[in-house]
Amino acid sequence: xxxxxTVSGASGVLKWGYSTAGTLGAWTVARTESAWVLTGTIVxxxxxxxxxxxxxxxxxxxxxxxxxxxxxxQMTGASLTAVLGPKE
Amino acid sequence: xxRFVKPETKILRISGGDTLTxxxxxxxxxxxxxxxxxxxxxxxxxxxxxxxxxxVAMIVSYLMDWSLTDDNGVVVQIREQPPEVVTAAxxxxxxxxxxxxxxxxxxxxxxxxxxxxxxxxxxxxANGSSAISPSPVVAAGDTNGLVN
Numbered sequence: 001x002x003x004x005x006t007v008s009g010a011s012g013v014l015k016w017g018y019s020t021a022g023t024l025g026a027w028t029v030a031r032t033e034s035a036w037v038l039t040g041t042i043v044x045x046x047x048x049x050x051x052x053x054x055x056x057x058x059x060x061x062x063x064x065x066x067x068x069x070x071x072x073x074q075m076t077g078a079s080l081t082a083v084l085g086p087k088e
Numbered sequence: 089x090x091r092f093v094k095p096e097t098k099i100l101r102i103s104g105g106d107t108l109t110x111x112x113x114x115x116x117x118x119x120x121x122x123x124x125x126x127x128x129x130x131x132x133x134x135x136x137x138x139x140x141x142x143x144v145a146m147i148v149s150y151l152m153d154w155s156l157t158d159d160n161g162v163v164v165q166i167r168e169q170p171p172e173v174v175t176a177a178x179x180x181x182x183x184x185x186x187x188x189x190x191x192x193x194x195x196x197x198x199x200x201x202x203x204x205x206x207x208x209x210x211x212x213x214a215n216g217s218s219a220i221s222p223s224p225v226v227a228a229g230d231t232n233g234l235v236n
Contacts, residue, residue, distance in 0.1 A: 017095025018111065018152055048092075 006030045012059040021049035036084040109153040122149035143190045
């Protein structure tokens with residue numbers, strides 16, 4: 001039923017605990033066969049926090065916050081790709 | 089145990105069923121930011137502590153969220169807000185509520201410091217290492233190269 005779900009936004013954050021490990025500009029979370037995959041543009045990262053685990057991706061929406069745990073993360077230049085766990 | 093502070097939170101309960109979400113422990117950067125908020129420059133350019141700002145600087149450093157509502161029952165948003173917004177919300181509280189929040193956070197700070205001291209003492213006893221180790225040069229019988 002939800003196999004082709006894609007959500008996107010103009011900004012989001014990577015969190016390590018309560019602290020912000022990184023800020024994203026435009027992002028998309030897409031459902032693949034096996035997982036949710038986040039792609040986005042990196043605006044800013046904290047050099048230390050972004051190396052810590054566990055991280056989570058948070059995006060504000062009209063009714064609150066979507067939050068996914070980050071399973072794995074890859075950053076190339078200003079591009080970020082992450083595999084996410086189930087939305088919390 | 090790592091020397092780095094984990095960004096964890098704790099819920100403090102105050103009167104009326106309200107809650108405060110606070111940082112469990114401040115890291116060095118957060119402490120420095122707190123000192124900066126309570127400091128001011130003198131005409132000669134020196135920094136001094138403005139005692140009137142100590143309480144609010146401490147609250148702003150720890151406080152992340154709360155359940156406090158306005159007269160319409162809407163939670164006053166402070167989560168992820170800059171210090172100026174949190175300070176403005178604190179300034180708008182009645183005296184008793186502000187004092188209650190300040191006291192709760194000061195108690196949390198004191199408890200955190202005590203727990204940290206106990207933790208450190210426990211660690212010191214466990215590893216058995218001396219506080220200062222001799223440098224390899226001294227240990228080898230060499231000098232530091234200074235000549236009178």
